[in-house]
Amino acid sequence: MKNILLAHGSGGRLTGELIRKAFVPAFENPGLNELSDSALLPNLPEGQVAFSTDGFVVEPTVFPGGNLGEISVCGTVNDLAVAGARPLWLSWALILEEGLPMEKLQIYVDGAKAAAAQAGVQIVCGDTKVVPRGKGDEAFVVTAGIGVVPPERKLSDKNIEVGDALIVSGTVGDHGATILACRHDISGLELKSDCGPVNRLTEALFDADVDVRVMHDPTRGGVATTCNEAADRSGHRLVIDAADVPVSTATRAVCELLGMDPLYLACEGRVLAWVPADQVDQALAAWHALPEGEGAVRLGTIHERTQGTVPVSLRTAFGGEQPVDVLSGMDLPRIC
Amino acid sequence: MCLSIPMKLVEKEDLAGVAEVDGVRREVSLMLLPKPPQLGDWVLVHAGYAISHVDEEQAKETLDLLHQAAKAGALDWGSEK
Amino acid sequence: MSDSMDFSALRRGLEDPAAGGAMLKRIEELAATIERPVTLMEVCGTHTHSIAAAGLRRLMPSNVRLVSGPGCPVCVTPIGWVDRAMALAAREDVIVTTFGDMMRVPASHGTLEESRAEGADVRICYSTRDALQIARDNPEKKVVFLAVGFETTAPTIAAALEEAERENLPNFLVLAGHKTIPEALEALMDNNDVKLDGLLCPGHVSVIIGSDAYAPVATAGLPCSVVGFAPNDVLAGVAELLAQLANDKPAVSNLYGRVVQPDGNPAARALLDKFFVQTDSDWRGLGIIPRSGLELKVEFAHRNAALLEVDLPVAREPKGCRCGEVLQGTIDPPECPLFGNGCDPEHAVGACMVSSEGTCAAWHRHERLALSSPKS
Structure with missing residues (x-):
């Protein structure tokens, strides 16, 4: 299949295929591999919990120095980091436009994977929805992230x-x-x-x-x-x-x-x-x-x-x- | 009004060209230039059109005067021409 | 010779405070010999912006005042014209294309930015060539370019018209709103409320019209200096005008010879003449100035978006707005009751606040400090 179909967001067979073939191998980690309704995560280290979310709409979605996938991970990692937190886990929700070339999706996935690896965070849950052609700008991403601020850090x-x-x-x-x-x-x-x-x-x-x-x-x-x-x-x-x-x-x-x-x-x-x-x-x-x-x-x-x-x-x-x-x-x- | 910047012509085909400044390039139209440009010429670009050549002789003169001003601390830059 | 010119060195020199300091010293000496108060006007939004951004106004001797004239094309575009642009955008069969500058200009009811949010197809272009491409890509739509600007920009519209004619692209139209500078200068000089002692001529307009275009102004007794846009360009221009005043020899002096020729750019003007004729034109805040606008020639009526049918609201000028006086340099922006008091870049009432090169916006952005704290 060369392009994203509406069925990729239906929750059916194609959705499952996308998750198994594109997302899990890229982001592989214990939280994600279970593919259950929620990622079940280990206890948090000592400190204050930091939680942040961000939506990403960027046109073009691939640009010199990055892409939508990369920026969607960096954005949330960075919001956590500047709060003094050590970022740990991220969610990654995609809203794709029908007809998006698979190669582009792969670019986002690779970008997210590389950024997560560089930042030392795990993408532990996600979601995929597809909107009809013309109702989205190739793709939008929403990420949320959890990190922990070590007890001695007090930023304000x-x-x-x-x-x-x-x-x-x-x-x-x-x-x-x-x-x-x-x-x-x-x-x-x-x-x-x-x-x-x-x-x-x-x-x-x-x-x-x-x-x-x-x-x-x-x-x-x-x-x-x-x-x-x-x-x-x-x-x-x-x-x-x-x-x-x-x-x-x-x-x-x-x-x-x-x-x-x-x-x-x-x-x-x-x-x-x-x-x-x-x-x-x-x-x-x-x-x-x-x-x-x-x-x-x-x-x-x-x-x-x-x-x-x-x-x-x-x-x-x-x-x-x-x-x-x-x-x-x-x-x-x-x-x- | 009118943001315009000097750029160097690095590609040219008929009335279309590519101009560059500080490693940044954009296509420009050459159809408004009064005389045909050569590759390597500096042109003034406004809204995607080259609207003038940059006279390098004059530009150098200005630069020299600025150097003198910076050194000498006094200047008769304005009233010479 | 091409390889030898170092433009980054020139740019550094033009922004070098040491060289600027030398020029300021010269300005002070000249101002001292003149003694009386001197008002110098620039008529270019980019000059307004660079003077404000470098803080040059504050550095002038006490008897030298720098004022801004009607140099921002967006600011002098009458409200009825913007109303028409919005009405065109409201048509189902029209894509409006525009420079970013026009997007937030307040019309009688709202802005183009708001039109777009309401579903109009309004697209920002860096160049008329981008608009041509939009016309090629959307043959079923009329693609209207909002043609504002002075002589610098007008030829780029003419060039696009030429290309559209040549390739027989029927759906590219323009809403002509161009204004011309020499006629506006004449009108300013005829206005007795405006007392000027010198003119910093707009550098990039001059690229097209040539420095000779100011000869009548100088002959009428007003010193003229064509200058570029870096801080030291402007300072050199001020020094030149003061020198002319001190010697009582008004003339046109071209300090921007690196891009401005005495006869300007004849090729660009020829193309302008092919498509446009001079016409009386309404300047926002200034009124009708004879022969100061460009309108499409009758034989290009098929390119004239002003002939498309639209429903126009009754043009409604904002109350209390003193843009007109600001544009003539008779008041500084803070003298307007709305300045910073209901009119700011975020909620512009008058056009002078909306364009970043508008006088009020430049003052609001760069010169509020000087207003609120005593001069050091």
């Missing part, structure tokens, strides 16, 4: 103190720029989504004994939006130095072509971490030791929020300071 925006530093694990906006480029027929060998699990990065900070205040992953709305939310909740003000914002050459070029600002484009494999200023070096050293953290830099500094100031601002090369807002509406490519 409220922990952020004046004088703290913000660090970022790599260049910003690469995922958003890559997706936009695909949609507008822009190509480039260097153009690649940063899509990837970040739990090695988050763990590396704890292993290096960094007193992490809080972490976030700058997905939708980009670094600008994420920083605003954190700054608002912390009650302090973040000042980013424009010259310190790491942007890859290719992403910058796409942004210039389409009139976008990399600070507002999504990252799918980056971490923002607020840390004490005197621990920046050890935090960055821990990240630089990992391939996914080799581009890590200090991005900004926390200041007192006085009346009349905005939560996040950017200091430009010309000495000006301007507000950095949350993303307004959908960020649309423009010509003027």
Whole structure:
């Protein structure tokens, strides 16, 4: 069979075949192999349980540096990881459009498998539904994940103190720029989504004994939006130095072509971490030791929020300071 | 208005071309250029069309003036032409 | 020679604060010799944006004021035109194609973004060539391109029309809303409320119309400087205008010679002339300006989406909105009672707030700090 049929989502023979032939061999683990109504899992290690869910709609579903399957695993793993959790188990629910080529489904499965392996998580349950052609955009995925935050970790925006530093694990906006480029027929060998699990990065900070205040992953709305939310909740003000914002050459070029600002484009494999200023070096050293953290830099500094100031601002090369807002509406490519 | 950026012409067939900047490529139409471009030419691209050649002589002159300005700290860049 | 030009070095230079500092020093010296207050206007949304983004306004000497003119094509598009675009989108047999800029412009009732949510087929294109492809792929639909923009963009619409004619693609139409800059400048100069001392001419419009197009403006006594869009481009332009003022020698000076020729791009203009004629045109907030718009020639009526039948609402301008004065540079955005007070980028009332290059949006995004904290 070359394409997905409505019957693949009916719960009948074809559904079973799909599960047995495509999913189980890829995700093989004790929780999944039973194929019962629920995955029965071992007792959780000590700590606070973290639980997160996310829906994934991305067009195109396959892009340089990743695919829908990979991003659906990374998204939930990363939400757990930046909360300080060690991600353990994921669910993986697919909504497929009738007619989806089997090879594409295989790409998603392989992507999810690779990301799960890299993150060290198990996909223990799942579901498949099929909607009639034209009612879906190739495929949507919903994942949920469970992880555990070890008892000694207490992360909160409220922990952020004046004088703290913000660090970022790599260049910003690469995922958003890559997706936009695909949609507008822009190509480039260097153009690649940063899509990837970040739990090695988050763990590396704890292993290096960094007193992490809080972490976030700058997905939708980009670094600008994420920083605003954190700054608002912390009650302090973040000042980013424009010259310190790491942007890859290719992403910058796409942004210039389409009139976008990399600070507002999504990252799918980056971490923002607020840390004490005197621990920046050890935090960055821990990240630089990992391939996914080799581009890590200090991005900004926390200041007192006085009346009349905005939560996040950017200091430009010309000495000006301007507000950095949350993303307004959908960020649309423009010509003027 | 009018976002436009300089890109280098890397492929060309008739009035269609591919332009590149910083390793990023896009198809562009060459039908608005006043004179036929050569491969390797830098062109100004707006909304998928090359709308002008970039005069490299002039670009260099500007660059030199900027270097001088950065060094000397004073400049008569504006009123020369 | 092709291999020797290093454009990334040029870009770094154009953004280099050290070079900028030198130019600022020069600006201060010149401003001191002029003494009286000086108002310089740019008429290009990209200039508005780069001035705001680099924080240049704040760096000007106290007697030099930078104001924005009607340089954002989305902002000057009249509400009735946007109403028509939405009405076209509501037709079952129409796919509306547009640059992203138009999606959130408020019409009398809603925006194109909302039309799409209600089921209209509205697609964002980076280029008119994408719209042509949509027309080829959907022969049973009329594909209407929303043709807004100044002289930079208009030729790309003409080029698409040329291709559609050549390949006999019957279902590609345009809703012409183009405006032309020199006529708007004339109107501004005739307006006694607007007192200008110099003009930063729009770099990419000039690529098409040429720096010679500003000769009448300079002859009438207004210093002109054609400049690019990096911070140091703009600073050099300001220095040039001040130098002209100090010497009392208004002229057109082209500081953007790397892409702007004195006679512009004649090929692009020829293509424009093939499809369009100049017509009196309504600028949102400014009113009718003679010969300042482009409309499709009668022989291309089959490409004219304005001739398709639609139900139009009565155009309704938002109350209290002072976009018109903002567009003429007679007030700064914060002087409008709606600015940041019911009108912000998320809930734009006037068009100047909606386009990211609109004056109000640029101020809202970049210059609120300077408004709320004392100048340091």
